[in-house]
Amino acid sequence: MHRREFIKKTALSGAICLTPSFLSASVEIKNTLALYDIQWKFDLSEHTAKECTLWAPLPGDISGFQNVLQLGSSTDAKESFQTTHNLYKSATLYAKWDKNSVIKILNITMKVALRDRQCDFKPKRICPDAIKEANKFLAPTAHIPTDGAVAKIAKLIIGNEKDLLKKARKIYDWIIANSYRDESVHGCGVGSPNAMLAQLEKEGRMGGKCLDMSALTVALMRSSGLPAREVMGIRVGASRLSNAFGAKEDITKSQHCKLEFFIPTLGWIPCDPADITKLVLKEGIEKTSPRALELADKFFGFWENNWMAFNHARDFDLYPANAQGSLDSFGYAYGEVDGEYLDPFEPTHYRYTILSKKVVL
Amino acid sequence: MGRITLGLLLLASLMYGREWRLHIGGMHCIACTLAVKKALLGVHGVQEAKVNFKNESAYVISDETVSLKAMQNAVAQTGYTAIDIPLPDLR
Numbered sequence: 399m400h401r402r403e404f405i406k407k408t409a410l411s412g413a414i415c416l417t418p419s420f421l422s423a424s425v426e427i428k429n430t431l432a433l434y435d436i437q438w439k440f441d442l443s444e445h446t447a448k449e450c451t452l453w454a455p456l457p458g459d460i461s462g463f464q465n466v467l468q469l470g471s472s473t474d475a476k477e478s479f480q481t482t483h484n485l486y487k488s489a490t491l492y493a494k495w496d497k498n499s500v501i502k503i504l505n506i507t508m509k510v511a512l513r514d515r516q517c518d519f520k521p522k523r524i525c526p527d528a529i530k531e532a533n534k535f536l537a538p539t540a541h542i543p544t545d546g547a548v549a550k551i552a553k554l555i556i557g558n559e560k561d562l563l564k565k566a567r568k569i570y571d572w573i574i575a576n577s578y579r580d581e582s583v584h585g586c587g588v589g590s591p592n593a594m595l596a597q598l599e600k601e602g603r604m605g606g607k608c609l610d611m612s613a614l615t616v617a618l619m620r621s622s623g624l625p626a627r628e629v630m631g632i633r634v635g636a637s638r639l640s641n642a643f644g645a646k647e648d649i650t651k652s653q654h655c656k657l658e659f660f661i662p663t664l665g666w667i668p669c670d671p672a673d674i675t676k677l678v679l680k681e682g683i684e685k686t687s688p689r690a691l692e693l694a695d696k697f698f699g700f701w702e703n704n705w706m707a708f709n710h711a712r713d714f715d716l717y718p719a720n721a722q723g724s725l726d727s728f729g730y731a732y733g734e735v736d737g738e739y740l741d742p743f744e745p746t747h748y749r750y751t752i753l754s755k756k757v758v759l
Numbered sequence: 760m761g762r763i764t765l766g767l768l769l770l771a772s773l774m775y776g777r778e779w780r781l782h783i784g785g786m787h788c789i790a791c792t793l794a795v796k797k798a799l800l801g802v803h804g805v806q807e808a809k810v811n812f813k814n815e816s817a818y819v820i821s822d823e824t825v826s827l828k829a830m831q832n833a834v835a836q837t838g839y840t841a842i843d844i845p846l847p848d849l850r
Contacts, residue, residue, distance in 0.1 A: 722811060
């Protein structure tokens with residue numbers, strides 16, 4: 399039944415139109431459907447006599463790749479609602495408990511269907527509105543500079559290359575060649591391209607995690623005239639390709655950021671240089687090994703169906719407004735207690751768990 | 760008698776602590792507030808510290824033994840700066 403529902407939804411979304419926000423390049427849909435039941439549980443009850451607020455990122459539909467079949471929540475919060483009222487239209491679940499609430503619990507449940515996303519790199523017609531929308535992702539943001547050191551390195555990487563796809567590939571390969579996964583970094587990293595480039599200048603290579611590498615890739619691409627954006631998400635199950643790319647049932651700490659770039663004749667193209675550095679570390683192989691090279695080639699234009707996207711928001715204001723100001727990214731739930739920031743990298747501090755179970759079809 | 764007086768003075772200093780409002784420089788994201796808060800709470804005598812990214816500020820309650828210099832040093836060690844902003848006289 400779920401399979402039928404997913405196929406129906408996919409066909410419908412394809413028939414209507416591809417939305418500019420997640421317009422994908424020619425996507426080869428294979429029979430690689432995976433269905434996941436995901437439960438997200440928050441408990442802020444330990445913060446007695448304090449006002450608590452929470453903004454949780456939610457997944458949305460991405461034509462041909464991701465369909466949210468069911469989404470529900472239960473809470474004793476004084477106020478709670480879903481919203482996409484923010485700069486990036488990122489789906490958000492907001493909940494607020496007042497000081498008098500003794501129990502502060504929020505449960506989110508969702509059923510999500512995922513397919514592999516494989517770009518075939520065949521030219522297609524992209525409507526002008528979609529191109530105009532994509533070009534917004536050429537602009538710098540507070541954490542994504544496109545001038546200074548970023549522009550200088552981008553020029554060095556690109557050289558005289560004019561072809562947009564070749565430019566993107568050069569940047570992708572350069573990131574893999576010059577960065578390594580640093581397990582001491584908290585969460586997905588801070589996503590600061592300038593910090594990465596400063597490290598490169600000092601040490602000759604760059605350590606970080608997925609947000610750090612994705613952010614630098616995005617900055618270099620934007621600086622080279624390619625619209626690009628990070629996509630925050632979470633691994634929801636095992637990978638067919640490597641344990642390095644997978645997650646078990648407890649996915650509380652499985653957040654992962656990928657990225658996509660836009661070419662006017664192809665649409666949005668996914669890629670994931672950070673996962674290649676993770677593969678190298680976890681499998682103890684060389685970047686130049688046949689396996690690493692093969693997967694690096696595959697991950698230029700590919701996302702596997704064990705990863706669920708949330709949003710591509712960076713440097714934006716939440717709605718309703720929080721006390722601390724603009725968020726730099728929204729891959730983790732964001733919470734405040736009496737206006738103070740709750741560390742999302744310490745889920746035991748405010749007790750949240752995310753569980754994911756693959757549904758047998 | 761002397762011991763009692765000393766004890767009372769110590770108690771008074773703990774009870775009648777002081778408030779600080781600091782301008783925090785160098786924070787580039789909300790997560791920086793955690794590092795600044797940790798640094799401030801690490802200063803002996805600081806009882807409470809609330810840090811706000813949007814306002815680039817920290818509100819601190821401490822006992823009388825805490826100096827601005829001690830807090831500035833602690834914050835500087837984490838890569839940020841702290842400058843005292845005089846609190847408005849509410850009397």
